[in-house]
Amino acid sequence: MSLNVGGWFETVINWLRGNFAWFFDGVAWLISHIVSLFEYVLVGLHPFLIIAVLTVIAAVMTRRLGLTVFSAVAFLFIDSMGLWIETMETLAIVLVAVVIALAIGIPLGIWAALSTPVSASVRPILDLMQSMPVFVYLIPAVFFFGVGTVPGIAATIVFAIPPGVRLTELGIRQLDTEILEAAKAFGAKKGLILRDVQFPLALSSIMAGVNQVIMLALSMVVVAGLIGAGALGGVVVEGVAQLNVAQAFEGGVAVVILAIYLDRVTGGAHSMVGILRKKRAEKKSATAARTAVPTPA
Template identity: 70%
Template sequence: MQLDVGTWFAAFIDWSLATFGWFFDAVSWLVSLLVGNVEGVLVGLHPILIIAVLAGAAAFLTRSLGLTIFSALAFLLIVSMGLWVESMSTLAVVLVSVVFSLAIGVPLGIWAALNGTVSAVARPVLDLMQAMPVFVYLIPAVFFFGVGMVPGIAATIIFSIPPAVRLTELGIRKLDVELLEAATAFGAKKGLILKDVQLPLAFPSIMAGVNQVIMLALSMVVVAGLVGAGGLGGVVVEGVAQLDTARGFEGGLAVVILAIYLDRVTSGARSLGEVLRSRRIRKEQRTAIKAPAPAAAV
C-alpha cells in the first residue's frame, strides 16, 4: 500500500489558497510595508550616521571599546565593498522577522511555562520544526506568497520561532519555587507575579532566546536569496550562480559581520538587564535604610 502524501499536500495548498487567499495577500502587504519602511530609513540616511548609531548601540549595550571600534570599522568595510544597500536590506529583513518571531514565540513560551498541557503539545511540534531541513520551509512559503522577499521572511519567521518558545519557557520554569511561594504568601495575583517576578528573573534566558532567533534568522538569509529575497543572500547566490568567487566572498563576509555584531550586542543586552536589576535592588535597599523609623506609640 502506497500513501500519496504529496497529492494530499498539494490539495491542501490549493484549498488554503482558495479559502484564505485574502489572508495571505494581507500578510504579504503588511510584511512588504514594514520591511520597506525599515529599509527606507536604513538606506535613506547617510551611512556614516547609521554606523555611528550602530557603534553607539554596541558601546551602550556591551560597554566594550573593542567591540565599538570593531563595529565602526566593520561597517565601513561593508561600505567600501559597495554592499551597504544590500546589508541594510538584509538587516531590515532580519529585524522584521525577529520582531514577528518574538511576538509569536515569547507569548507561547509564557503560556507553555504556565500550562503543562500546552507545554506537552508544543514540545513535539517544536522538535519537528527544529529537525525540519531549512529548504523545506521555502516550499509552502513560495506556494502561499509567490517568489520574492515575502516568502523568504515567512520561512525565516517560522524557522526562528522554536528557540524563543523554548528559552522563554525554560527561563520561567527554572525559577526558585520559594520565590513564587513568597510572592503568593504576600497576596500577589498571578498576573502581578508574572510581571514583577517571573519575567524579570527570566530576562537573561529570554534574551538568550532573542540571540538565537537572530542567529537563525541570519542563517536563513542566503537560503531566502534562492527565492528572490534579495539583500546579501541574493549577492551570495548570484556569486555562486555566476562562479564569481570575489563577489560571493564579499557577500558572505558582510553576512558574518552582521552576525557578529548582532550576536555581541544581544549578548550585551542580556548582561545589561542583570546590571540594571542589581542597581535597582541596591537603590531600593538604600531607600529602605534611609527611610525614618515609625514613631513609637506613647
Template identity: 55%
Template sequence: MFDLPVGDAFEFAINWLTDNLSGFFDLVTLVVDSFLVGIENLLLFPHPIIMIVLFSALAWYVSGKGVGIFTVLGLLVIEGMDMWDGTMETLALIITAVVIALLIGIPLGIWASKSKTVEKVVRPILDFMQTMPAFVYLIPAVLFFGLGQVPGVIATLIFAMPPAVRLTNLGIRQVPEEIREAALAFGSDSKQMLLKVELPVALPTILAGVNQTIMLALSMVVIAALIGAGGLGQPVVTGLQQLDIGLGFEGGLAIVILAVFLDRVTQSLGASTG
C-alpha cells in the same frame, strides 16, 4: 508493502489553503511588506557614515570598546565593498522576521510554561520546525505569498521562532519556588506574579532565546535570496551561479560582520540583565 501518500496529502492541504484563504494571505503580505519597507527606508535614508557612527556607538555602549571598534571597521569594510544597501536590506528583513517571531514566540512560551498540556502539544511542533530542512519552508511560502521579500520573512520567522518559545518556557519554569512563595505572601495575583516576578527573573534566559532567534534568522539570508528576498544573500547566490568567487566572498564576509555585531550586542544585553 503499502503506499502512504504523505506528500500528496500535504500538497492537497497547501492547495486548499491557497484557494480558500487567499484574502488572508494578501492581508498578511500587505502588513509584512509595509513594515519591512518602513524599516528599510529608515535604515537607508541616513548617510551610511551616520548609520556607522550610530551602530558603533550602540556597540561600544552595550558591549565595550573592542566590539565598538570592530563595528566601525567592519561596517566601513561593508561600505567599501559596496554592500551597504544589501546589508541594510538584510538587517530590515531580520528585524521584521525577529519582531514577528518574538510577538508569537514569547507569549506562546509563557502559555507553555503555565500549562503542561500546551507544552506537550507545542514541543513536537517546535521539534518539527527546527529539524525540517530550511529549503522546505520555501515551497509553501512561495505558494502562499509569491516571490520576493515577504515569503523570505515568513520562512525565516518560522525557522527562527523555536528558541524564543523554548527559552521563554524554560526561563519561567526555572524561577525559584522561594521567589514565587515570597510574592504570594505579599499578595501578588497571577498577573503581578508574571509581570513583576517571573518575567524579570527569567529575562536573561529569554534574551538568550532572542539572541538565538536573531542568529537563526541571519542563517536564512542566503536561502531566502533564492526566492527573491535580496539583501546580502543575493551576491552569494549570484556568485555561486556565475562561479564569481570574489562576489560570493564579499557577500559572505558582509554577512559575517553583521552576524558578529548582532551576536555581541544581544549577548551583552542578556548578560547585563543577569
C-alpha cells in the same frame, strides 16, 4: 501499499490558497510595507550616519572599546566593498522577522510555562520545526506568497520561533519555587507574580533566546536568497550560480560581519539587563532602608 503524501499536501495547500487568499495577500501587503519602512530609513540615510549610530549602539550595549572600533571599521569595510545597500536590506529583513518571531514566541513560551498541557502540545511541534531541513521552509512560503522578500521573511519567522519559545519557558519553569510561594503568601495574584517576579527573573534566559532567534533569522535570510529575497542572500546565491568567487566571498564576509555585530550587541544587552536589575534592586533596598521606621526601645 503506497501513500500519496505529496498529493495530500498539495490538496491542503490548494484549499488554503483558495479559501484564505485574502489573508495571505493582507499579510504580504503588511510585511512588505513594514520592510520598506525599515529599508527607507537604513538605506535612505547617509551610510556614515548609520555607521555612527550602529557604533554608538555597540558602545552602549557592550561597553567594550575593541568591539566599538570593530563595528565602525567593519561597516566601513562593507561600504567600501559596495555592499552597503544589500547589508542594510538584510538588516531590515532580520529586524522585521525577529520582532514578529519574538512577538509570537515569547507569549507562547510564557503560556507553555504556565500550562503543562500547552507545554506538552507545543514541544513536539517545536521538535519538528527545529529538526526540519532549512530548505523545506521555503516550499510553503513560495506557495502562499510567491517569490520575493515576503516569503523569505515568512520562512525566516517560522524557522526562528522555536528558541524564543523554549528559552522563555525554560527561564520561567526553572525559577525557585520558594520565591513563588513567598509571593503567593503575600497575596499576589498570578498576573502580578508573572509581571513582577517570574518574567524579571527569567529575563536572562529570555535574552539568550532573543540572541538565538536573531542568529537563526540571519542564517535563514541568506538561504531565502534562493527564492528571490534579495539582500546579501541574493548576492551570495548569484555569486555561486555564476561561479563568481569574488562576489560570493564578499557577500559571505558581509554576512559574517553582520552576524558578529548582532551577536555581540545582543549579548551586551543581555549583560546590561542584569546590571539594570541589580541597580534597581539596590535602589529599592536603599529606599526601603530610608523609609523604615525604627522600633521604639
